[in-house]
Amino acid sequence: MLEYLPILSLQSIKAVNLQYGDVSDQITDFYKASGIQVHEIEDIDNTNDIDALFSLIEACDFIITTSNATPHFAGAMNKETFLLSPKVSGKLWYWKHRDDQGRSLWYPSVRIFDQTNTGDWSEPVEKIKSILENREIA
Numbered sequence: 001m002l003e004y005l006p007i008l009s010l011q012s013i014k015a016v017n018l019q020y021g022d023v024s025d026q027i028t029d030f031y032k033a034s035g036i037q038v039h040e041i042e043d044i045d046n047t048n049d050i051d052a053l054f055s056l057i058e059a060c061d062f063i064i065t066t067s068n069a070t071p072h073f074a075g076a077m078n079k080e081t082f083l084l085s086p087k088v089s090g091k092l093w094y095w096k097h098r099d100d101q102g103r104s105l106w107y108p109s110v111r112i113f114d115q116t117n118t119g120d121w122s123e124p125v126e127k128i129k130s131i132l133e134n135r136e137i138a
Helices: 002-008 023-034 050-059 069-076 122-137
Strands: 061-065 081-085 111-114
Touching: 002 023, 002 122, 050 069, 061 069, 069 081, 069 111, 081 122, 111 122
Parallel strands: 061 081, 081 111
Antiparallel strands: none
8 A cells, every 4th residue: 555655645635445355454554654544434344335335435536446346336436536557467458448538438437547567556656646736736
């Protein structure tokens, strides 16, 4: 999660966990390393309560995610989503189809940001950070 630090360090960002499964250790480790709290909504079971998860997604201003169920849910809900896509490993065929602005042809509210170097998320993270910083100024 430290790869997301440039984005999560922005003053206006409050991170909310949408990941399913038990990721509490990762969230605790991230907090210890960065001092940034990723909020978990204890009353919502992200794995077994899809209605509550959809409500949580809807409550967010935007979503930043990798390829899992989250961009599909958010995209189906037309929620603005920034998808971090790997260069090689884990690259799924449906994220390759996009318009000239990087928007998914399947879900137009999902913008796709590709790694340029395998294992290095700095470039796509910086692009998303720049978009969010410019939004704060406007």
